[in-house]
Each structure stands twice: as C-alpha cells, then as structure tokens.
Amino acid sequence: MKSAVENLNPTRVRLTVEVPFEELKPSLDAAYKKINQQVTVPGFRKGKIPARVIDQRFGRGAVLEEAVNDALPKFYTEAVNEGDLNPLGQPEVDITDLKDNETLTFTAEVDIRPAIEIPDYSGIEVEVDPIEVSDEDVDKAVEQLRERFASTSPVERAAAEGDVVTVDLEAKVDGEVLEDGVAQGVSYTIGSGELLDGIDDAVTGLEAGGEATFTSELKGGTAAGKEAEVTVKVTQVAQRELPELDDDFAQLASEFDTLEEMRADSRKRLEQTKKYDQATQAQEKVLDELIGLIEIPVPEKLLADEIQTRKHNLEHHQLGQMGLDLAGYLKMQGKSEEEFEKETEEQATKGIKTQFVLDELVNKEQVNVGQEELTEHLMRRAAGSGMSPDQFAQAVVEGGQVPMLVGEVARGKALAIVVEAATVKDTNGEVVDLDDEDETAETVSADADEVTEDKAAEKTEA
Template sequence: MKSAVETLNPTRVRLTVEVPFEELKDSLDAAYKKINQQVTVKGFRKGKIPARVIDQRFGRGAVLEEAVNDALPKFYTEAVNEADLNPLGQPEVDITELKDGELLAFTAEVDVRPEIEIPDYSGIEVTVDAVEVTDEDVEKSVEQLRGRFASTKDVERAAQDGDVVTIDLEAKVEGEVLEDGVAQDVSYTIGSGELLDGIDEAVKGLEAGGEATFTSQLKGGSAEGKDAEVTVKVTKVSARELPELDDEFAQMASEFDTLEELKADSRKRLENMKQYDQATQAQERVLEKFLELAEIPVPEKLLADEVQTRKHNLEHHQLGQMGLNLEKFLEIQGKTAEEFDAETAEQAVKGIKTQFLLDALVNKEKLGVNQEELTEHLMRRAQSSGMSPDQFAQAVVEGGQVPMLVGEVARGKALAVVVEAAKVLDTNGEVVDLSDDEDEVETAAETVEAAVEADAETEGDEAK
C-alpha cells in the first residue's frame, strides 16, 4: 500500500491511498462468504456456491463493493498510522479508482489535531482574592446553623418577616380558576422567595383568617409565564424560635463542648473554603493567560459539532429537568437567540482550545496518570454525579470512557504545571503559594473540566 498526505489547512489533511489488488484478498474472501450465507442457488447447498457462480448470478460488482467497504477502514487506519496523524471525527472518503485485479485508489479528507507550539508560560502573573474571614462571616455561619435548629410556635398576631404561615392559594387567569391553580395548607416562610413573586407583601400584616389578592407571573403549571390573579388566605401564623447561642447549643448542634470551639471550627472551615475558591480562581485566570499566549487553530466541523452538542444537552437535559424550553430560558436570561449562539460558540472554542493546548503540554512534559490519581478523580466524579463509586466506575468502563477520565486528570496535571510556574498575588499584594495544596491536581482537573464542558460522547469520541 502507498499513501501520501496533503495538508489542506492547519487542521485538515487529504490522504491519497493506493492499494494493490492482492491486498484485497482477505476482504474478497469475506465478501464471497457473506454473500454465500445470504443467497440461494438451485443445485448448490447454502454456503457452498462457487465464486464464479456468484459472479455470474449476482455480478462481480456486488462482490467488489462488499469487499471494498470491508477493507477501507483497515487501509485508512494504516495510512493514518503511517503518517502519524491525530484525526478528529470521521473522514470523507472518495474512491477514485477501482480496477478489478489491479488497483484500489481512494482519498480521505479528515480534520486533524493541529501541531501546537507551547508558549513560554513562565512569565504569567495573575491576581486573586485574598483569603480573609471576618468575625461577621463567622457570625453569619453560626446563625445559619442556628436557623436549622429553630422551632415554631403558633402566634395570634399579624404575620411578619421570618414567620412561617400556613396558606391556601387560588390562581385565576382571565377570570377562570386554573385546574392546577388551587393549593391548600401550604407552609411558607415569609422572605424565603420560594413561592410566587409578590406573596411576601400580600401576607405580611395578615392574621390567621385574613386574605389578600395580588397579581403574579406563574412560574410553572399549565399557565406558566402568564399573569394570574392570586388569592391567598392565611390559616395559621407561626413564629420561628431560635435556640440560645451558648455552650448548650454548641453541644446540641456539633461535636464541640463550647460555643467558642464551634466558632473556631466555623472560622477554619470558612478559611478552607476561601482557600479552595482562591486556588480555583488562580487556575482559571492562569488558564486564560496561557490560552492568550498560544496560537491554536480550531477545526470548523469539530466546532460546529461541539456547538450542536452543547445546545442539545442544554435543551434536552438541563432545561428539561427544570421544566423549561430554550425560548423561555432565553427570555429569563434576557438574551436573543443570536446572543446565545455567539456565547455558545465562544465557550465551545475555549473548550476545544483548552483541550488542544493542555494535551500538547501533557505530551511535551510526558505527564502520566497513576492508578491512585485516577481512582481519586473517579471518586470525585462519582460524588458529583450522585452515584456510588462502584456504580460510576461500572458505567465508565461499560461506556468505554476510561480514556476520558485519564485525559481529564492528565490535563489537570498539565494546568498544575503552568500554575506552579506562574506568579500568583492576592489583592493585598501577597504572593500566594499553591504548591502545598494536596488536591492541586484534582482541583485543576475540575477547573479544566469546567472550561471544557464537553459532552462525554464528544470527549470520548473525537475530542481526545
């Protein structure tokens, strides 16, 4: 077999392949065998029809077509390996010559991963938020914990902010009560914002037995998005009673003996959260700078496929779970379809460039992924997906997505290399040292995953 490569642009090539006819022998034998199992000829047992009879009865052309279809993937793969190409997606194949007994010639155009020159990233400098936990932050955290242990007590007074009211609701659109617009004995905390717009103002000041009418846009149901006249009747008012902030509360709400120990633990947890956020912010900003330094061409078809995948996932998965369609989503976001398409394309470009650049750095630095790193990443992904590690691992293996996870960890290691070489300052001008972060690679992998935001099928298929 002979093959040659023509570069059409930085991300697309044309392979020209010539195959001597004798190399089609195995595929021809397979074609005759397959046709033998599919047809019957009087005077011959099934599967025992001679090749010459098949040629006479069904045409040599049918055999050649079957043989070529069987052989093309193998010859294409050999040509790709010989040229040391990294193809993306499926090729467009054109058979240019087929001479029975002499020659098979074809061309194959395919997008390829571009050659990327890794830019010098040693001069990257970014600024991130300082890690500062105030007394007010600690008090807020303790108050949130205190709120979880609150009790309620029925009161005979007008409802006010923070009270829990029991209410009956009736919604009318154009004067007609909606079938799904009636609800009774609904428990609602005033100020929580969990029900309809305008309900807080309507119920505040009402005592048990009082009612009010207000207009609100419905957020769900048969008349979603329409303005409705809503009548709300308060049947009970309950006041929330918070436990005293003392050592007894600390013992009830935590493993600590004193309130001061509880506050110290809250401060430590807030510091850890802010340090995690700071590390993520540093990684995101370093990645942005790294991408700006590199020249990375993006294949048009890969970009189009990625944009389509993102839109499909949003419409049929994320929005579907929220009970929204794309039109309603754009209305809520205050965006036009054109603005949405432009943003989706921009995000897709960033995702593809991130993969290309970090994969190139993985290859240059020969960054491997060990079993411990892969297992840790798998467990984190399982946790975020709501599955047990065993369930997630089984799904990954059955879906052939182990290379996808390996790629995510490897890209995280590549980003960690760039971050370690960068200068990171906080808003106080202090140098931020991220080298002691035990989870540096894993947090970097999560940062890369957020930037890439690719569908699993796309990653496992073409974008590796």
Template sequence: MKSAVETLNPTRVRLTVEVPFEELKDSLDAAYKKINQQVTVKGFRKGKIPARVIDQRFGRGAVLEEAVNDALPKLYTEAVNEAEIDVLGQPEVDIKELKDNELLSFTAEVDVRPSIEIPDYSGIEVEVDAVEVTDADVEEAVEQLRERFASTSPVERAAEEGDVVTIDLEAKVEGEVLEDGIANGVSYTIGSGELLDGIDDAVKGLEAGGEGTFTSELKGGSAAGKEAEVTVKVTQVAARELPELDDDFAQLASEFDTLEELKADSRKRLENTKQYDQATQAQERVLDKLLELVEVPVPEKLLEDEINTRKHNLEHHQLGQMGLTLDKYLEIQGKTAEEFETETREAAVKGIKTQFVLDELVKREKLNVNQEELTEHLMRRAASSGMSPDQFAQAVVEGGQVPLLVGEVARGKALAVVVEAVTVKDTNGEVVDLSDEDEAEDGAETAEATEAAEAEAPAEEKAAEDKAAEKTEG
C-alpha cells in the same frame, strides 16, 4: 499499499491511498460469503453458490462494492498509522479508482490535532483575591447555623415577615382552576422567596382563616410560564424563635462545648473555603493567560460538533430537568439568541483550545495518571452528577469512557504544573504559594480543563452519564 499525506491547512489533511488488488483478497472472500448467506439460486444449496455464479447472477460490481466497504476501515487505519497523524473525528472518503484485479485508489480527508508550540510560561503573573475572614463573616456563618435550629410556635396575630405560615393555594388560568393547581397544607416562610412571586405581599397582614389573591407567573406544572390568578388561604401563623447564642447552642448545634470554640471552627472553615476558591481562581486566570500565549488553530468540524453538543445538552438535559425552554431561559438571562450563539461559540473555542494546550503539556511533561488519582476524580464526577460512585463507575466502564476520565485528570495535572511555575499574587500584593495547598492539587482540573476534556467526544461521555442516571431512576 502506498499512501501519501497532503496538508490542506493546520488542522486538516488529505490521505491518498493506493492498494494492490491482491490485498483485497480477504475482503473479497468475505463479500462472497456474505452474499452467499443472503441469496438463493435454484440448483445450489444456501451458502454453497460458486463465485462465478454470483458474478453472473448478481454482478461482479455488487461483490466489489461489498469488498471495498469491508476493507476501507482497515486500509484507512493502516494509512493513518503509517503517516503517524493524530486524527479527530470521521474521515470523508472518496473512491478515486477501482480496477477489477488491478487497483483500488481512494482519498480520505480528515481533521487532525494541530501542532502546538508551548512557549516559556514562567513569566505569567496573575492576581487573585486575598484570603481574609472578618469577624462579620464569622458572625454571618454562625447566624446561618442559628437559623437552621430555629423553632416555631403558633401565634394568634397577623402574619409578618419571617413568620412560617401554613397555606392552601388555588391557581386559575383564564378563569379555570388547573388540575394540578391546588395545594393544601403548604408550609412557607414569608420572605424566603421559595414560592410564587407576589405571595409575600398577599399573606402579610392575614390571620389564620384569612384569604388573599394575587397574580403570578407559574414556575412549573401544566401551565408553566403562564399568568395565573392565585387564591391563598392562611390556616396557621407561626412565629420563628431563634436559640440564644450561648454555650448551650454550641453544644446543640456542634461537637463543641463553648460558643467561642464554635466560632473558631467557623473561622477555620471559612478560611479553607476561601483558600480553595483562591486556588480555583488562580487556575482559571493562569489558564486564560496561557491560552493568550499559544497560537491554537481550531478544526471547524470539531468546533461545530462541540457547539451542537453544548446546545443539545443545555436544551435536552439541563433546561429539560428544570421545565424550561431555550427561549424562556434566554428571557430569564436577559440574552438575545445572537448573544447566546456568540457565547456558546466562544466557550466551545476556549474548551477545544484548552484541551489541545493541556494535552500538549501532558506529553511534554510526561505526566501519568495513577489509580488513586483516577478514583478520586471519579468520586468527584459521580458526586457532581448526583450518582453513587459505583453506578457512575459502572456506566463509565460499560461506555468505554475510562480514557476520557484519564485525560481529564492528566490535563488537571498539566495545569497544576503551570500554576506552580508562574507568579500568583493576592490583592494585597503578597505572593501566594499554592504548591502546598491540598485544595490546589485536588482541584487541579478547573471548570475550563474539565470542560475541554469533553471537547473531543462530549456526546459519548454524556451518554455514559445518562445511562447511569437511567439505572438510578430504575
């Protein structure tokens, strides 16, 4: 077999392959065997029809077509390996010549991973938010904890902001009560915003037994998105009572004996959270700066596939779970269809460029992924998908997605290498050292890096997660 490679552009090549006919022998034998099992000829047992009879009855062309279809995948793979090219996606194959007992010639156009030069990035400098925890931050955190331990007690007065009311609801659309528009005994905290728009004004001032009506757009159910007239009846008003902020509260709400110890722990937790956020912010901004330094051509077919995958996942998975259409989502976001298209394309381009650049760094730095790192990443991915680690791991293995997860971890490590080599300063002008931060190492795969890891085969990875989700539901 002879093959030649022609570069069409930085991300696409054309392979021209010539195959001597004798190399098709195995595929020809397989073609005759397959046809033998599919047809019957009077006077011959099934599977025992001679090749010459098949040629006479069904035509040599049918045999050649079957043999070529069988041989092409192997011949294409051999040509790719011989040329040492890193292909992306499926090729467009064109049979140029097929001479019986002489020659098979074909071309295959396919996208390839572009050659990328990573320049010296040590001069990159980014600014991140300083890690500062104020007394007000601590007081807010403690107050939120206090809210969780609030108690309620019925009162005989009109409902006020912050009260917990028990209510019955009835929704009508165009004068008709909806089948799923009745709900009784619903507990609602006035001002929480957890139910329908307009309900707060409707129930404020009502005592137990009082009724009110208001108009609101339904967020879910059979008439989601439609305007409804809602009748609300208050059956009970209860006041929320917050516990005193003292040592007794600290012992009730935590493992600490004093309020001061509880506050000190809250401060430490806030510092850890802000350090993690700072590390993530540094990774994102360093990645943006790195991408500005590198010229990365993007294969058009890969880009279109990634855009379509992102749209599909948004419409059929994320929005579908929320009961929203794409049009409704855009309305809520205040975006036009054109703005959505532009943002989706820009995100897809960035994802693909990020993957290419980080993969190149993985090769250059000779980074490997050990079992512990893969397991930790798998645990995080399982948690973010709402599945147990065992379920997620089983789906990943069954779907052949392990290499994709390995790629994500490797890219995270590559980004961590860059972050450690550049200068990161906070808004106070102080140099931030992220090399010793556990959070920086554990969170090395930023949102962009993880997103980019899916750019090459996002549909397959999503299929693995969907499969696990189906098992969970089952």
C-alpha cells in the same frame, strides 16, 4: 497501499489512498462468504454457492461494494498512522475510482488536532483575592446554622415577614386553571423569595383562612414564562423561633462544648473554603493567560458540534428537569438569544482550546497517571455523581470511559505544573502558596472534559 496527505487548512486534511486490488482479497473473500450465508440458489447448498454464480445472480458490483465497505476502515486507519495524524471525528470518505482486479482509490477528509507550540510559561503572573475572613463572615455562617435549627409554632395573627405560612395555590392562564397549576399545603417562609414573585405582598397581612389574588410570571411547568393569575389561600401562620446563641446551641448544632469553639471552627472552615476558591481562581487565570499566549485554530465542524451538544444538554437535560424551555430560561436570565448564542460559542471555543493546550502539555511534560491517582479521582467523581464508588467504576468501565478519566487526571497534573511555575499574588501583594493544587486543577480543567472532542479525539474508523 499508497497514501498522500493534503493540508486543506491548519485543522483539516484530505487523504488520498490508492489500494492495489490484491490487498482487497481478504475483504472480497469475506464478502462472498457473507452473501453465501444470506442467499439461497436452487441446486446449491447454503454456504456452498460458487463465486461465479453469485456474480451471475446478484452482480459483481454488490460483492465489490460489500468488500470495499469492509476494507475501508482498515485502509483509512493505516493511512492515518502512516501520515502520523491525530484525527477528530469521523472522516468524509469518497470513493474516486474502483477498477475491478486493478485498484481502489478513495479520499478521506477529516479534521485534525492543530499543531501547537507551548511557549515558556514561567513568566505568567496573575492576581487573586486574598484569604480574609471577617467577624461578619463568621456571624453570617453561625446565623445560617442557627436558621437550620429554628422551630415554628402556629400563631393566631396576621402573617408578617419571616413567618412560615402554609398555603394553597391555584394558577390560571387566560382564565383557565392549569393542570399543574394547583398545589395544596405548601410551606413558605415570607421574604425568602423561593416561590412566585408577588406572593410576599399577597400573603403579608393575611390570617389563617384569608386569601388573595396576584399576577406573576410562572417559573416552571407547562406554562413557564407566561403571566398567570394566582390565587393564594393561607391555611396556617406559624412564627419562627431561633435558638439562643449560647453554649447549649453549640452543643446542639456541633461537636463543640462552647459557642466560642464553634465560632473558631466556623472561621477555620471559611478559611479553607476561601483557600480552595483562591486556588481555583489562580488556576483559571493562569490557564487563561497560557491560552492567550498560543495561537490555537479551532476546527469549524468540531466547534459547531460542540455548540450543538451544549445546547442539547441544556435544553433536554438541565432545563427539562426544571420544567423550563429555552425561551423561559433566557427570560429568567435576562439574556437575548443573540447573547446566549455568543456566550455558548465562547464557552465551547474555550473548552476546545483548553483541551488542546492541556493535552499538548501532557505530552510535552510527559505526564503519567498512576493507579492511586486514578482511584482518588474516581472517588471524587463518584461523590459528585451521587453514585457509590463501585457503581461509578462499573459504569465507567462498561462505558469505555477509563481513558477519559485518565485524561482528566493528566490534564489536571499538567495545569498544576504551569501554575507552580507562575507567579501568583493576592491583591495585597502577598505571594500565594498553593498547596494540593492537583485536585483543584482537575476541577478547573474540567471544562475541557465536557467537550465532545473527548470521544472524537481518538483515531476513528471510517
């Protein structure tokens, strides 16, 4: 077999492969055997039909077609290896010449990973937010905890902001009650903004038994995005009562004996959260700086496929679970379709570039992933998926996704190497020391792992 590579552009090549006919013989024999098992010819036992009879009855062309289809993946893979290529996705194969008992010639066009030169990244400098926790931050955290332990008691008076009302709802569009527009016994805290726009004004001032009608844009359901006439009836008004902020509350809401100890723990937790956010911010900015230093061509088809996949996942998975369509979602977000298209393309482009760069870094820095690191990452991913570690591990193995997880860990470690070499300061001018950055780097580099190129990046068969 002979092969030649023609570079069509920095991310696409055309392979021309010429195969001597004798190299087709194993596939040709397999084709005759397969046809033998599928057809019946009078006078011959099944599986014992001579090749010449199959040629006469069904045509030599049918046998050659079967043989070529069987052999193409092998010859394509050999040509890819010979050319030392990193293909992305499936090739477009065209059989240009097939001469019986002479040669098979075909071409295969395929996208490839672009050649990337990683520059010296030790000079990267970024600025991040400082770790500062104010007394107001602690007050807010304690107040949120206090809200969780609030109790309610029915009252015989008009509803006011902060009260919890129990309501029945009925929504009409164009005068017709929607099938999914009726709800009873809904609990709502006035002022929380968790239900329909306009409901706060409608129920404020109503006592139990009172009702009102208001107009609101529906956020979900079959009529999401449409204006509806909503009738709300209050069946109960309850007053929220917050516990006193004292040592008794600290003992009720935490493992601490005093309010002072509980506040100190809240401050510590907030500092840890801000430290994690700071590390994430640093790594995102370092990654952006690194990508900005490199010329990274993006294959057009890979980008188009990634954009389509992101749109599909948004529309059919995320929005579907919320009962929204794309138009309703864009209206809620205050975005035009053009803005959405541009944003999706930018995100997809960044995801692809991120994966290209981090994978090249993995190779350059010779990053290895140990079993313990993989197990720790698997545990984190399992926690995020809502599955037990055993269930998640089984799903990963059955889905052939172990290499994907290894890649995620390796990219995270590669990014951590770059961050360690960079200079990170907060806005106060203090140098930031990032500890345990590997785990955070895995999160930051996760955008690359969303890219559908994850599966296509491996050498594929025709």
